[in-house]
Amino acid sequence: MKEMPVVIRRIVFWLVLCVSPLFAVAASSEKPVYLYRSTLTSQFIKPGDVTQEDTLAVWRNYLRKFRKDFHIVDRAQLLARLTPGVLVLxxxxxxxxxxxxxxxxxAAAGGSLLATxxxxxxxxxxxxxxxxxxxTYFKVRVRGDYKAGSEWFMMPFGDGPLxxxxxxxxxxxxxxxxxxxxRIESDNLAAVLMNWxxxxxxxxxNGAIALHESATNRSVFFAFPEAALGYHxxxxxxxxxxxxxAWLRREPKLFKAAWPEGFVAAHLMEMDTEDKFFSAPNFADHLEKIGVKGTFYCLTSEAIxxxxxVKDLLARGxxxxxxxxxxxxFKGEDPAIQDKRMRNMKKQMQTILGNSLNLATGFRAPTEAYDAITEGLLRKHGILHHAADPSSHEDRLPFxxxxxxxxxPEEALVxxxxxxxxxxxxxxxGYGVAQVQETLDYDLDLVVKGGAFGLLSVHTQNYVDGxxxxDSMGKYVEKVATYKDRLWIARGDQIASWWRKRHRV
Structure with a gap:
């Protein structure tokens, strides 16, 4: 049999590892799923609030897929000792x-709990x-609740057990x-609540979903009521x-990990290299201090x-x-004008890179302004990936x-x-250095916890002395270095190449 390519073997190996979600997985077995009807809770529901029957209906509609394993139970049945399975509260x-x-x-007998x-x-x-x-049962600490005034989104952590x-x-x-x-804190979160x-x-x-495993049972807690799931x-x-x-029932599952080599998240640090172009080496020095490389998106009218x-940065990797x-x-510009501009930028880059022009396969639109025409033309001009704006996708992953x-996927732009x-x-x-560092650190922690893709963009005009x-990035890259065993730090072209290879599995 023909040997698998190295990258494919590595993905398959990671798939096998991921069968064990967070803790050791016990042998799979069919276990009953109980939905608890609390007559006591019904007595204290305020007029105008969601009734318990409405709440139960949400779960009935979902849990009926478990067929003979699904049971609605009342207080008497609960007190009569249920066979271990999953109890939904x-x-x-x-x-x-x-x-x-x-x-x-x-729970002591091995039953799993799910509460909301x-x-x-x-x-x-x-x-x-x-x-x-x-x-006691979910190891969550409640620190208050949410106030009105902002739209909220639950954001799941990637490649997690739940x-x-x-x-x-x-x-x-x-x-x-x-x-x-x-508002909950937990040592094991699977999702958080955030604004757009x-x-x-x-x-x-801002914890949204928490999980816990003891010596006897597993438990999952949703920090929101059932109504919150009705919008998606x-x-x-x-x-x-x-x-x-599946996790509560200890059923092994196979899934394709987002990142190679066992890394839990990925990070691209890039520079929009434009005004004050001469400061670009300062950014490179910061990256190389921790032994990593980045991407320099060059405004070619400045690069020339x-x-x-430019040549030195390329030679440094x-x-x-x-x-x-x-x-x-580019957004909204006539296609002919967009095409002409792309030809011009390639011509200018050719004067710098010469025979190495084929190495320039990435793009980032000024002011993040592009459209579908831009993306189509980029591909025709040999561009393989482009860095986009936060609204380009709902996920924190390449696409x-x-x-x-x-x-x-083999031809489309990444x-x-x-x-x-x-x-x-x-x-x-209006942030100062301290606020910038706090925000950068928070974003990075969230990227790693969430199994996500982090793209940090900086500009040459903000990388001059003072x-x-x-003044902020020195400490940031030191923090990045503390995650190097878990965080894949790569250039844009490397991440784009990986995303195509991953799709082949």
């Missing part, structure tokens, strides 16, 4: 002492008694009615619940003034790519351009979305 706010004891015994919202926060009289129940079926960082809208959504921009939320922790595509919600239930710098000919966006629907705040944002926010990014 859907926004079961009120629990009496006997119910709590029965749940304790169920403020489960266990009320006693038998409807009195609020805190969230000790959640801390959320492997969804792409890392996908924006899953949870509505603007934030009642019942708790994925900005740091200073109001408190039902098929994807079902995929999420499928992977959650500094050919020695960095990627040289295009940032157009002049600093003006294939859909500008030319007839093309498959798009690398900018997933982190950049120095343009920082200048607009520039905002030159």
């Amino acid at each position: 859907p926004s079961t706010h009120a629990l009496d002492d006997a119910e709590r004891a029965a749940i304790r015994d169920f 919202g403020a489960t266990g926060s009320l006693d038998a009289t409807g009195k609020f008694i805190g969230y000790d129940f959640l801390d 959320t492997w079926s969804l792409p890392a960082g996908r924006r899953i809208y949870v509505g603007d009615d934030l009642r019942g959504i708790l 921009m994925r900005a740091k939320d200073d109001a408190g922790p 595509a039902p098929a994807e919600v079902s995929q999420l619940l499928d992977s959650v239930m 003034k500094y050919p020695a710098i 960095h990627e040289i790519a295009y940032h157009a000919d002049i600093h003006f966006g 294939f351009s859909s500008a030319e629907p007839g093309l498959g 798009v690398l979305p900018r997933t982190q705040f950049d120095d343009v944002n920082f200048k607009r926010f 520039g905002l990014m030159k």
